[in-house]
Amino acid sequence: MGKVVVVTSGKGGVGKTTSTAALGAALAQRNEKVVVVDFDVGLRNLDLVMGAERRVVYDIVNVIQGDAKLPQALIRDKRLDNLFLLPASQTRDKDALTPEGVERVMADLKRYFDWVICDSPAGIERGATLAMRHADMAVVVTNPEVSSVRDSDRIIGLLDAKTMKAERGERIEKHLLLTRYDVNRAERGDMLKVEDVLEILSIPLIGIIPESSDVLRASNIGAPVTLADAKSAPAMAYFDAARRLAGEDLPITIPGEKRGIFGKIFGRKAA
């Protein structure tokens, strides 16, 4: 059985879709079978970031409504043959996703893939709760600013209350992915400090992705940054995050810093 991961945040524009694609492609490069699933019905984006927008025939809504079989809707990546996309519908609204339909699709995907990575829509309403419902783990995408941190805190509360795992009395694994970390703004002190974000959210960190034009460049050519430019700083940070997601234990470095703070954070944790 594969693992279901929801990439979620509460707030929009923080980097969920970018991260879904980048982590999916990074895991696929470890020779694991990966599907990325777009739950943002009505505002789909993942197909663009994956460079598959011209190949969408059927989508998740068609599968749920029985108009297409799951294999017909899955789009295989042109570069990695163990990476797939299940697109969202752009023409329906999120009410077209039914809880029973989502449950069936998730159960099927788990049987065929090692990783099922769900790109959540923004917000805390139906679309977001359906995307997290069947997750085994969550990647909480947060930018180092107050509003994003508070929304993430709200989402973590929902993950602990509204997921199947939580309802069964189990714990859903939650990981913090700090994205759009701007080295210059950090130096000027106009972003929340990494340690403050960690202190407020108190879930383990799996990576810090720098703000970088490499991300925009990758999305312009329709490729996850971990495929477009595997040597770029954001790609390397995503590769490391994917390894941590898969259970490896690696030290984390803050972009633009030698080591410093993190010795302190981990030191404190161990104490």
Added chain:
Amino acid sequence: MTKVLTDSRSIRIKGRSFLAVVLSPDLPLDEWLIQLDDLAARSAGFFLGRPVVLDVSDLAIDRGQLKALIEDLAKRNVRVMGIEGARPSMLEAGMPPAMKGGRPAADFEVEEKDPEPASDLRNSAPDKPAVPEQRQVTQSIVIGEPIRSGQSVIFPEGDVTIVGSVASGSEVIAGGSVHIYGALRGRVMAGSVGNASARIFCRKLEAELIAIDGVYKMAEDMDPNLLGKAVQLWLEGDVIMAETLF
């Protein structure tokens, strides 16, 4: 170091929790209403005098249908005190207010002649075992994890201890004292059912609002010297006092 946190004139606000019946209708509504009538026939007076909250999350109806539903319930003498899970577009002036943050409790026992379970009924109240009427011993609960934004902990019976932080946008309402082994960034109301001896303790004070026995203080009224410190707060008369710990 003891500081006076308030001037002497204070408004009293108190938190109080009530057990409400939550009705979660299913589509089609006319069939659901028939089931409800059936239930009411079998357990006369079930809704009499009970606060009823209507849960419409995941229910695909619009404002007109919601209005009609409230009227249909009123015809059955079911008076709705609040609506949970409604999209803003479903609500209009004159409807019962939107509610959120309800937490499930044990199901109501429906006394009925027919043993068929009443599956459409849930109720909403603090998540805990029923508390006996006499309270000789002080009740307390310990919560081992942080309280997240949007969550609320309501425990009118006694003390609340939280091993973790209370986030901005969350709230803790206790009948007794509140102990927070972490940062207090949200709202805390201690002694909420009339207990002037209740106190609030926290490792790091960054609260949005604190209240003891209804006397309250907003963030901007707090002494800046206390912010970020480990602090205890208590009431002397109508004045909230505070001192740093350690």
